Each structure stands twice: as C-alpha cells, then as structure tokens.
Amino acid sequence: MRRLALLVFLLLAPIVAHAEEFVPGTEDLPLMPGLAAIDGSSLVFDKPEGRIVEAQAEGAVARKSVRQFYAATLPQLGWSAAGNNIWRRDAERLKLDYRGSDGTLTVSFTLSPAKN
Secondary structure, three states: OHHHHHHHHHHHHHHHHHOOEEOOOOOOOEEOOOOEEOOOOOEEEEEOOEEEEEEEEEEOOOHHHHHHHHHHHHHHHOOEEOOOOEEEEOOEEEEEEEEEEOOEEEEEEEEEEOOO
16 A cells, blocks of 8 residues: 555656646646636535536646646546547546637636536
C-alpha cells in the first residue's frame, strides 16, 4: 500500500508543481498556469449520482496551449478522452468549452456524472 501511495505521489508531483491552483470546486483538477479563476463563477452540487461542478477561468493564453496542457495532464490523473473537449474518469465526465480569442480566452469547466 505504501508503494502504491508513493508511486501515485511521484506521478502526480510534476503535475502539481506546474499547476499551483485547482479549478474552483475541485481538489483534483489542476488549473493551467496562465489561467485565473473568475470570482463567483463556480457552482458546486453534490448529488447521490455524483458531483456537479461548473467553473470558469480566463487568461492571456492560446486555445491550443490549453488543449495541449489538458491533453498531457488529464490522462496522468486517470481521465480518458471521450470526444471533442470531453473527458471521462470512472463515473465522471469533464467538458471544456472555450470563449474568446487567443490572448483573451475564457475556459469553462463542467464536471458531471457520466451518463452510460
């Protein structure tokens, strides 16, 4: 068990080191460096079927950079690509939406129970 915990720590340490914050309402979804949470934009519900989290972040980043960051980071956290900007892990679904243009980008994160 200790070896498993150490292995998980060693795998996640580089991710946590690069992402100093997490998406508001989560403790396991890193916020890409260069993005800042938009105050008052997060909404969190815990339901018997699972959690629902909606949050937004913005920054002077490019859409391509955000996609690359999450494409590299999410699989290390157990997420699998499930479509265009959609990820699945266990019984959860994560959707990323983008508004604005490169340099003034807003990213919306929607975490919800996965539908079978």
